[in-house]
Amino acid sequence: MATVGFVGLGIMGRPMLKNLLKAGHTVIAYGRNAKKLDACVADGAERGASNRNVGERASIIFTMLPDGPQVEEVVLGQDGILEGCKPGALIVDMSSINPLVSQKIAAACAAKSVDFMDAPVSGGEPKAIEGTLAIMAGGSEDNFRKAEPFLKCMGSSVTLTGAVGAGNVTKLANQIMVACNIAAMGEALALSTRCGLDPDVVVNAVKGGLAGSAVLNAKGPMLIARNFKPGFKIQLHQKDLRNALQTAEANRMFLPLTALVQQMLLSLMGDGKGELDHSAIATFIETASRVEVKRPSSTA
Numbered sequence: 001m002a003t004v005g006f007v008g009l010g011i012m013g014r015p016m017l018k019n020l021l022k023a024g025h026t027v028i029a030y031g032r033n034a035k036k037l038d039a040c041v042a043d044g045a046e047r048g049a050s051n052r053n054v055g056e057r058a059s060i061i062f063t064m065l066p067d068g069p070q071v072e073e074v075v076l077g078q079d080g081i082l083e084g085c086k087p088g089a090l091i092v093d094m095s096s097i098n099p100l101v102s103q104k105i106a107a108a109c110a111a112k113s114v115d116f117m118d119a120p121v122s123g124g125e126p127k128a129i130e131g132t133l134a135i136m137a138g139g140s141e142d143n144f145r146k147a148e149p150f151l152k153c154m155g156s157s158v159t160l161t162g163a164v165g166a167g168n169v170t171k172l173a174n175q176i177m178v179a180c181n182i183a184a185m186g187e188a189l190a191l192s193t194r195c196g197l198d199p200d201v202v203v204n205a206v207k208g209g210l211a212g213s214a215v216l217n218a219k220g221p222m223l224i225a226r227n228f229k230p231g232f233k234i235q236l237h238q239k240d241l242r243n244a245l246q247t248a249e250a251n252r253m254f255l256p257l258t259a260l261v262q263q264m265l266l267s268l269m270g271d272g273k274g275e276l277d278h279s280a281i282a283t284f285i286e287t288a289s290r291v292e293v294k295r296p297s298s299t300a
Helices: 013-022 034-043 051-057 068-076 099-110 124-130 141-154 166-194 199-206 214-224 234-250 256-270 278-289
Strands: 003-007 026-030 060-063 090-093 115-118 133-138 155-162
Touching (some): 013 141, 090 141, 124 133, 141 155, 166 214
Parallel strands (some): 003 026, 003 060, 060 090
Antiparallel strands (some): 115 133
16 A cells, blocks of 8 residues: 545545545645635545645655646645656546647756656546546556556556556547537437437437437436536636637647537536536526427426
8 A cells, every 4th residue: 555645625626535545545635725724534534734735755656636737836836736746656637638738847857867657537526536537647657557556546547558648638638529529419319309309218218229328317407407516617618628629729629520619618618507517508508409308298
């Protein structure tokens, strides 16, 4: 068993940390939100005094934060993790950020003989709780081997996709496919409802065929039940698509579907829906078509 650090104790971070504890590891936790930190200490983690303090006390540190600016601040900022790390330490950022930012942070770490990997995840809160996340890692093979036993405490699928930054490129690809899939599902179920069909019947009819997907299985029932409790928030998915478009621009790529869905997400955020689960992407279609996806029995 090992002593590891963990910074970022939100919807995803706390259950990921708890799975490291369940595996028997000692976890030094830190986050700005005192209540969230207290909750993790109650779960069995040791209390970190600061980002730097976590770096001082652990040789491998995991971060799970909203976006690139937060990762830069926590790792590279004043009193940051890097200030406390000893040479040979490994920082594994599990946030979903712009791959260029991952590479910038890796270079700053390398200048102080500290290793860095990006290892973003997919699966949302349910799979974070289960410890069955899909983890897409970017880094050297040596660092991957060092991190892999810990990553397997949090995920059922752990894949090295390339050098630093490759994990976040893979995650952006994942987020493009998920967002476009939810939008397409919204169009399909809105059309079915307008035509008088029961959306539950439609989902069950198509899920065994080529249109079936993990997105349909997870998000279709949420849409039909009008359950938008966030497992992954619209505002975070918008951030991911923004990072995808920035990465595309840097590589002179044309991503028209991504751009369209990102604009839908921005519109939903403008309507105050940014905190809802990303299954609510489908509500953009509902509003535009003036139809609500729901079971016939609940139709007024």
